[in-house]
Amino acid sequence: MALVLLSFVILLLSAFLALCLARNPRRAQDAGAYGAVAASLAGLIPSVKVLFSGVSETLALPWPVPLGSFTLVLDPLSAFFLVPVFILTGLSAVYGVDYLAHYTGKKPLGLAWAAFNVLTASMALVFTAGNAVLFMLGWELMAASSFLLVLFEHEKAQARRAAFIYITAGGAGALLLLAAFSLLGAGSPVMDFSSFVFPAGRAASAVFLLALCGFGLKAGFIPLHVWLPEAHPAAPSHVSAVMSGIMIKTGVYGIIRTLSLAGPCPEWWGWTLLLLGAASCLLGALFALAQHELKRVLAYSSIENVGIILLALGLGVIGAANRAYPLAALAFAGALLHVFNHSLFKGLLFMGAGSVLQGAGTAELEALGGLSKRMPGTAMLFLAGAAAACALPPFNGFAGEFLVYLGAFRSVSSTGSIALAGVIAGLSLACAGALAAAAFSRAGGAAFLGEPRTERAAKARECGPLMLFSMRALAALCLLAGLFSPFLLLPLARAVGSGFGPAAGLEAAEAAAVPLIYVSAGGLLLLALIALAWAKRRAFLGGRKPAEGVTWDCGYAAPTPRMQYGASSFSQPLTDFFQPVLRKLGQYPVISEYFPGKASFSTEAQAVFYNSFYYPAAARLRDLAYRFSWIQHGRLQIYIMYIVVTLMGLLLWKL
């Protein structure tokens, strides 16, 4: 526990130092990055220790805040979330050194590093806080520091818009959480999680719904996802990696803690989670397929993956409510394993997108192409990450989804509502998997393969060595976590045990062990066969040199890169099929003459939920608020009078 505290201290000190050294960008970079890496190493040790030993650690310091107490609890569930926090922020900091070097002199790097390290510290605080006041402190710090980072390129109108949507969503979520906590902590002098008494009856459902919406606004499942596809692309790429890889998981963590506090949950909670998760993973994958910008594709894929996690949680709650414990344990284990796996591969993918953004100057899919020749390292690592994101063996994405599938299958052969839940869960996963494979082959293919579509892409350069190092490390972790998933079982079982009761942990380990070992064996066999086939291919050549030529184009002599299949054309059959959901906007040329002249064509992926629900609702709210604008004079005296009147009123009410 002392080491966790040490990592907090290192993070805050290095953030302060980076601010002080802001005049000298190189020094500020060093202060921030070394601090983040050192804090990661310091934080990883106790987290891993707790995961393997299973013994929780608690630290209480005096803290004179009403209702608050400085209680840090490191139980296996917290540790399971802390491990990816420290892995990802450490590697992102290394990546960030090269990435931010491009902004030297143009941007306040000291501030960026200070915000990054505060973001890391606040996430670690959220995962370890044992008191609601402390938790909210971490939660709001996290929102504020990431808000600053989203605003990093504030000269762009899009970034400003993203930051405003983000801070609004964050504020709304925090309000809901405050309400939930006040319901939970009513009557106790200190708002410690351990002293919370979950209310019964209707109040329990109110707490659940408040927490679901409050945490959901951070987790970003549909329909609470509106900020996510705006904010993730706007932030610098190493920050997008952290936000998408782990920050949204604070929402998942909150939901798990709520479920854990509630004890036995009613079945309809599970159905709510399951259906929200199913909608989220299907729509997330579908929207990812329609996006034109690489980082937006990844942002929608994060929505898909949060959906998968939520769906697994829902399946688990339904299973537990029906006393099908092995099934519930498998689903919970799948959810947690997917949290870990997603943080690795999504971090890798966002870093890859950042390299593209820096190397080619744009991440618009229709302006890229052929980067595999110009940035071979990034291309290979990104495509490996894409395979992991599509849950393809032997990468890690498969293991988590596999456990959820196993849970779903256990339930299919039983009776009643669990069977239906299992079918819905499995089917949604299968559909989302196929859509995600289409989305990622489209994005990876359009960006990295074929011929460059623009001048900029043709001149792209490979990214810096530190950026490559971080991506290599994450890709290696993705492969290792996929091949050796049985070794993750013990920490996983401990985390499930601490979140959902020790029996659940044991059952998960028991039910998942044998199949995971077989999956590992299959993955190793696959790798061996690939190596064999590759070596054989060489042997068949027998030293002869392959001939070189042009790509076959039906004998057409002057192909241009613009004749390639673009990203939009690749997904057009599917996006047309799902047009009622996607509602993409398009302008198609009408060709009426025999010798048509120039024509132009454009399609645009809409933010459907934002445009057709949130924006009109916000406009309605704004109109309503204007009616009361007479309260707002801009005169200080009157504002002070408001305060005095309010205080007097409160005083009278209490008397």
Add this chain to the structure above:
Amino acid sequence: MEIIKPLSQYLAVMLLSPLLLGIINRVKALFAGRRGQPLLQLYFDLHKLLAKTPVYSRTTTWAFKAGPVIGVSAMVTILAVLPFAGRPSFLSFEGDFIFIIYLLGLARFATVLAALDTGSAFEGMGASREMQFAVFAEPAFFLGLTALARVTGQTSLAGMFGALTGDTWRVAAPVLALLTASFFIVLLAENSRVPADDPNTHLELTMIHEVMVLDHSGPELAYILYGASLKLWVFGSLIGCMVLPRHSGSWATDCGLFLLVMAAVAAAVGVVESAMGRLRLTKVPYMLITAFAFSALALIFQMGR
């Protein structure tokens, strides 16, 4: 000595699967009144291709070469999981068919990336269509296997097909018939046979699978053709295991019968190809949705039972 049986099953699949395409072609020739290719034509082709020097487009990178390698390796891995004549292979475990579905996905992913690596509009078209059809085929296939798991109460492929007996057919004939039909449609689409695709077409614009591999040559093309024949075996053997539920207890009899059924499945594909025209590209998703509907109906029947 128990290792001999799975090993010989494995070797038999590796050696015999190219024969399936020969049977299909022979049946088609019979319908058309031609003499047709020799039965072993694919073996000759593979032998010839392996000795050839490939031509690579200057546009391509490692992804182009990795596609066929990963594709064929994924198929060989699947065959280590897939049951043979309702008997388990090397790797048989709870939920193994999920592993198979995702390995098929891996092969598709690698092939599509290899196609996009050439920068050709034709291969892009093929890749786009392949991914589109997969979005409809995969849920149908998955739901069918779910229904089968429900019918047999088993969660591994070998378990499901091992538990499938003549009695199961007597009790749940409509369910199993629907599932067989659904799997057959998925087989046709996944293996790019008529009516989803025409392996003999000569117009790049209308191809799906063939157009994705237009630029491959030499050993890579051999890998692709061999991988395609293994894939046909994978889907064919699912149908074979469905319709041959009798387990005599004698390994040799079972295996012999199974090989005959596999030949019959190939012949059935040949008959369908001879008797039907190709569907318009835009209609293929509806065909796959029909397969999905069959699977869903089977599941509903089974859950209502």
